[in-house]
Amino acid sequence: MAEPMRIRATMAGDVADVKVLMNHTMETGVRKDAKTGQLIPAHYITDVTASINGAKVLDAGMSGGISKNPYLGFKVKGPKAGDKVVVNWVDNKGDKNTAEATIG
Amino acid sequence: MNALRRNVLKSAAGAGTVAVAVAAGLLKPTMALAGAPRTAFEAKTVGDALKSMGASGAADSKDITIKAPDIAENGAVVPVEVTSGIAGTTAIAIVAEKNATPLVADFDLTNGAQGFISTRIKMGQTSLIRAVVTAGGKTYTSAKEVKVTIGGCGG
Numbered sequence: 001m002a003e004p005m006r007i008r009a010t011m012a013g014d015v016a017d018v019k020v021l022m023n024h025t026m027e028t029g030v031r032k033d034a035k036t037g038q039l040i041p042a043h044y045i046t047d048v049t050a051s052i053n054g055a056k057v058l059d060a061g062m063s064g065g066i067s068k069n070p071y072l073g074f075k076v077k078g079p080k081a082g083d084k085v086v087v088n089w090v091d092n093k094g095d096k097n098t099a100e101a102t103i104g
Numbered sequence: 105m106n107a108l109r110r111n112v113l114k115s116a117a118g119a120g121t122v123a124v125a126v127a128a129g130l131l132k133p134t135m136a137l138a139g140a141p142r143t144a145f146e147a148k149t150v151g152d153a154l155k156s157m158g159a160s161g162a163a164d165s166k167d168i169t170i171k172a173p174d175i176a177e178n179g180a181v182v183p184v185e186v187t188s189g190i191a192g193t194t195a196i197a198i199v200a201e202k203n204a205t206p207l208v209a210d211f212d213l214t215n216g217a218q219g220f221i222s223t224r225i226k227m228g229q230t231s232l233i234r235a236v237v238t239a240g241g242k243t244y245t246s247a248k249e250v251k252v253t254i255g256g257c258g259g
Contacts, residue, residue, distance in 0.1 A: 015218060028226070030204060046142075057217040063145045065200060065208035065226050067181045073222030074211070 007101035009085045016079045016103050018050065020072045020087050028064030045070060048089045052079045052103075079103055144207050150234070153199060153207040159236045159243040165190060168246035170235050179227040179252040186235040188219030188244075195238035196221050201247075202231035210236075228255045 006021040022045065029042025042064060050058040057076045086100045147153035154160050167189035176182045186196050196219065197210035208225045219237065227233075227250060234247040 019222075026226075028205075046145075052215070055215040057213070057215045059212040059214070060209055061142070061145065062209045063205045063207060065203050065205055067224040067226055071222070071224050073185075073220075074213070075218040075220045076216050077218055078216035 005087060005089070005097055005099040007085055007087055007099055009101050009103040011079075011081050011103060014077060016052065016076045016083070016085075018074055018076065018085055018103075020048075020050070020099075022048075022070045022072070022089055022097070024068070024070060024089075024091065026064055026066055026068045026070060030064075043091060043093060045089045045091045048072065048087065050074070050085065050087045052076060052085050053083050144210070145205060147207060148204065150199060150201045150206045154236065157197060157207070157210070157236065157243075159197070159238075159245070162236055162243035162245035165237070165244035165246055168235050168237055168244060170233060170246060170248040172233055172248055172250050174249075175251045175253065176227060177253045179229070179255040181224050182227050182233075182250060182252070183222075183224050184233060185222040186220070186237075188235075188237045188239070190219065190237055190239040190244055193219030193237055193239045197236040197238075198223070198225060199234040199236060200225060200227050200231055201234060203228050227252045 005023060009016055009018045024045050025043055027040050027043040031040050032038065033040055044064040045062050048060040048062065049056060058074055081103050083103045084100055085103060088098045090096045141156055144153050144156040147156055169187040171185035172182060184198060186198060188196060193213060195210060195212050198208045199206050200208050211221050230251045232247040232249050234245055237244045
């Protein structure tokens with residue numbers, strides 16, 4: 001379910017280096033439960049968006065091919081220290097989570 | 105035995121599609137901006153995936169750098185970093201060619217986002233990792249082989 005997401009954003013010159021760690025099982029839907037032999041239903045993040053000071057910088061689509069507890073790193077030119085980064089994700093069951101951080 | 109297994113897999117795939125469709129319905133506002141349509145994520149072959157992304161004719165480019173291990177001991181967690189040196193890069197997609205679902209993720213970059221993405225992916229077996237970069241309406245591609253010792257997609 002919706003557990004905390006961690007964001008770290010730092011300025012390196014004129015580029016903001018943003019690192020996001022999401023908490024999610026990222027089940028592909030093809031794995032079987034070792035005990036029952038039943039397929040574990042697919043449950044993974046399908047969409048991630050990130051914005052800085054309200055302007056969208058990243059719009060990502062994902063499949064179950066992203067590792068458990070997804071890590072995402074990206075770089076954005078333009079922002080200043082103190083600007084606000086907001087990251088949202090939605091998964092295939094409609095669960096969603098949002099987190100924000102200040103660029104340091 | 106095998107036929108049964110096929111059926112189980114088939115029905116699972118069906119259920120997955122429905123779930124994805126539901127999610128896509130909920131996601132309409134954001135989906136409009138995403139580069140690859142959701143159907144690209146359902147493609148079972150690299151060719152189909154690239155086709156539904158409109159990247160079939162992607163030109164090989166030396167300006168795309170893929171940083172990934174030569175040998176990944178654990179296919180469940182393979183760090184991948186894609187850097188595009190192509191000016192005006194607007195999207196980066198990551199494809200693991202031999203995965204059941206080859207298109208792993210696609211990233212639309214706007215408002216000053218640089219041609220750089222770092223993430224961790226699952227790989228079922230040794231295969232090429234392909235990066236597809238969109239810049240100025242054209243698509244470019246590059247690939248790097250990663251050997252996988254233990255696959256990370258099945259159970």
